[in-house]
Amino acid sequence: MADKARGPRREPKPQEERVHDETADIGVEARVAAGVLLNAALIRRGGLDEALALPAVTALPGPDRAFARAVAMAALRRLGEIDQILDRRLQKRPPEAIRTIMRVSLAQTLVLGTPAFAAVSTAVKLAEREVKTRPYKALVNAVLRGIEREGPGPTDAVGNLPDWIAARWKQTYGDAALQGLAQAATEEPATDLSLKPGEDPEALAALVEGEVLPGGTVRTGMRGDVATWPGYEDGIWWVQDAAAAVPVRLLAPQAGETALDMCAAPGGKTLQIAASGASVAALDRSDARLNRLRQNLGRTGLAAEIAVMPAEEWLDSRTFDAVLLDAPCTATGTFRRNPEVLRTTKPAEVGKLADVQHRLLDAAAERVAPGGRLVYCVCSLEREEGETQIIAFLRRNPAFRTAPADPGAVGAPSEALTPEGWLRILPSMWADKGGVDGFFAARLDRVG
Numbered sequence: 001m002a003d004k005a006r007g008p009r010r011e012p013k014p015q016e017e018r019v020h021d022e023t024a025d026i027g028v029e030a031r032v033a034a035g036v037l038l039n040a041a042l043i044r045r046g047g048l049d050e051a052l053a054l055p056a057v058t059a060l061p062g063p064d065r066a067f068a069r070a071v072a073m074a075a076l077r078r079l080g081e082i083d084q085i086l087d088r089r090l091q092k093r094p095p096e097a098i099r100t101i102m103r104v105s106l107a108q109t110l111v112l113g114t115p116a117f118a119a120v121s122t123a124v125k126l127a128e129r130e131v132k133t134r135p136y137k138a139l140v141n142a143v144l145r146g147i148e149r150e151g152p153g154p155t156d157a158v159g160n161l162p163d164w165i166a167a168r169w170k171q172t173y174g175d176a177a178l179q180g181l182a183q184a185a186t187e188e189p190a191t192d193l194s195l196k197p198g199e200d201p202e203a204l205a206a207l208v209e210g211e212v213l214p215g216g217t218v219r220t221g222m223r224g225d226v227a228t229w230p231g232y233e234d235g236i237w238w239v240q241d242a243a244a245a246v247p248v249r250l251l252a253p254q255a256g257e258t259a260l261d262m263c264a265a266p267g268g269k270t271l272q273i274a275a276s277g278a279s280v281a282a283l284d285r286s287d288a289r290l291n292r293l294r295q296n297l298g299r300t301g302l303a304a305e306i307a308v309m310p311a312e313e314w315l316d317s318r319t320f321d322a323v324l325l326d327a328p329c330t331a332t333g334t335f336r337r338n339p340e341v342l343r344t345t346k347p348a349e350v351g352k353l354a355d356v357q358h359r360l361l362d363a364a365a366e367r368v369a370p371g372g373r374l375v376y377c378v379c380s381l382e383r384e385e386g387e388t389q390i391i392a393f394l395r396r397n398p399a400f401r402t403a404p405a406d407p408g409a410v411g412a413p414s415e416a417l418t419p420e421g422w423l424r425i426l427p428s429m430w431a432d433k434g435g436v437d438g439f440f441a442a443r444l445d446r447v448g
Ligand SMILES: C[S@@+](CC[C@H](N)C(=O)[O-])C[C@H]1O[C@@H](n2cnc3c(N)ncnc32)[C@H](O)[C@@H]1O
Pocket: 262, 263, 264, 265, 266, 267, 268, 269, 270, 283, 284, 285, 286, 289, 309, 310, 311, 312, 326, 327, 328, 329, 360
């Protein structure tokens, strides 16, 4: 939880930014870009990625671009707390552009540790630039200097979650879990690497300033461009959150088996299946998203058959020993890496996606060979997309039974095991190791 006495705690700083804020020489344009990124991320899903391609961002030198992104991400993770601090000092609602300038400034001073003289003076310069914001220059200066002088005051990390999400998670997981989830949402996650079989996780961990997590994932302390990290060129690992690596371990594909990955892109799980020696077909409706899989197959020397296709419309008549359905979902469990997901997901999407998942689950069942198995997973924390789907699926499909998971054997936190034998991984688990993404996973064996 946020430190009630002092406001948001500081996040570890990305490497490039560390170099730069020490010299405090990053200018106004990087702060403009941070505001552009922040607002784009708040407007719609995918907005952050689109904004990263805008000239206001791409025209910046690399370190300034990294700084702008770090500021936007820090602001997104702490938006509720930042607004609590601002709202205490604002008597009237300022124009949105002014709020953005102040949010960007506070993300720097309160979260990233940028020196106040740099964060505040650039905020004042930003206000000065536009006719519409110029009249608020003195307000920006007074508010930000006041916070610097008197401290931010108490904040509540649950306030970083939209109300409807906080209410849902409280009802589903309880108040203590909600506090843990809110805390996890404030923290910048480390990068996790999955290794090809035969590679030594301890040796890689030593090279990438990392540690080996249960299950064999290597969690690295490194930041910046992964293409420059040891082992990238040799294709011995790929980036995959520790929790995202669990469903394929639950599926346990074997050499000589056939496997189908029904919603495969960008492909971390296909790579895991291919690395097991099983022969894998990977489907996805998005050709663009499959490009990442194609690149990673080339880099790692692994093989998969790829088809661009809505999985339920695939005309191929084969059935498979092992079927993975990593279904499209609200992705609310990925808030550590994609903090904007909590802001852009709308309540109505939960039900709409649950309908899609229902349809895809039925299509997946038809692909499972007699004696074969199906793993269903989603990176959502919403029950309708997880537990409720499997309860309904088992009612519709008496030929399938839950194969209870062994969390230790699949590299999942032990407390993730549900009474039914499914896995409900929460981002607040493994807090001492830096947390994990949220996932639901169930293995269903075809017994009839
Ligand atoms: C959660 S992501 C999959 C992540 C992937 N399994 C991985 O590990 O990298 C869901 C994917 O489902 C795809 N998708 C959505 N509807 C689909 C459908 N009807 N058939 C096939 N793919 C679909 C999306 O394009 C998206 O790439």
